[in-house]
Amino acid sequence: MRNILIVGIGAGNPEHMTIQAINALNSADVLFIPTKGARKTELADVRREIVSRFVTNPNSRTVEFAVPERKTADRTYNQGVDQWHAAIAGIYEGLIGGELADNRTGAFLVWGDPMLYDSTIRIIERVKARDRVAFDYSVIAGITSLQALCAAHRIPLNLVGKPVEITTGRRLKESFPEKSETSVVMLDGQQAFSDINDPDAMIYWGAYLGTPAEITISGRLAEKSAEIAERRAKAREEMGWIMDIYLLRKGADFDEA
Ligand SMILES: C[S@@+](CC[C@H](N)C(=O)[O-])C[C@H]1O[C@@H](n2cnc3c(N)ncnc32)[C@H](O)[C@@H]1O
CATH class of the missing domain: 3.30.950.10 (Tetrapyrrole methylase, C-terminal domain)
Incomplete structure (x- = not known):
């Protein structure tokens, strides 16, 4: 069974990283890093800095992926978010199935804490519900904004x-x-x-x-x-x-x- 870690990385200062989060990243075979387009490269840079400062596991590798923009035209707020989550769930499914062999661990680096105005947990639940790729997951808390x-x-x-x-x-x-x-x-x-x-x-x-x-x-x-x-x-x-x-x-x- 593949294992997914949803790791809170803090809200901007790499020193927000908890020891639990550092250990989680070091236990992963693949680190999944979202990038959000050129205008917010600083946010991807914080994640890259976290990896270079704290990840000492020589066997892990990083996979960066683009997060699509949420579409707002001609739909309600809820419809827009639902469609956006469905699109991201497709991406996560591809990453988990395509980048992780069975019994391997992948970590998603999540801004702040995954429970606060962040949908990684609910999107991972969507991927699980689709039942096309088998995995279990856990959540590691982080410092919030x-x-x-x-x-x-x-x-x-x-x-x-x-x-x-x-x-x-x-x-x-x-x-x-x-x-x-x-x-x-x-x-x-x-x-x-x-x-x-x-x-x-x-x-x-x-x-x-x-x-x-x-x-x-x-x-x-x-x-x-x-x-x-x-x-x-x-x-x-x-x-x-x-x-x-x-x-x-x-x-x-x-x-x-
Ligand atoms: C999608 S939410 C993610 C929140 C994140 N999970 C957390 O624990 O803080 C993004 C919002 O969090 C707030 N935020 C996150 N990081 C911040 C920071 N470093 N400074 C100020 N606001 C921040 C802003 O209100 C921003 O619009």
């Missing part, structure tokens, strides 16, 4: 005894600030924070966290919103891409609510 954000700003994620929401830019307006006191926003291509008008809200924003290009800005949302939007646009233009995450908060520890 959410942890990197809180560490960079030196903040706890939650207020004392309070819940936390993790959401996307697309859905932020459904919850913050009416239903949630702490919302972490990921995958926000629309700067959803710009539409929040709450004089008490604080923002803790971070882009390219853990990389040499890291930017952090924090403060009262009403005072920082325009600065973040401007800084974000400038960085995106200079780098050709951006990855950012932020935490919005209202209230304070020990507030009665």
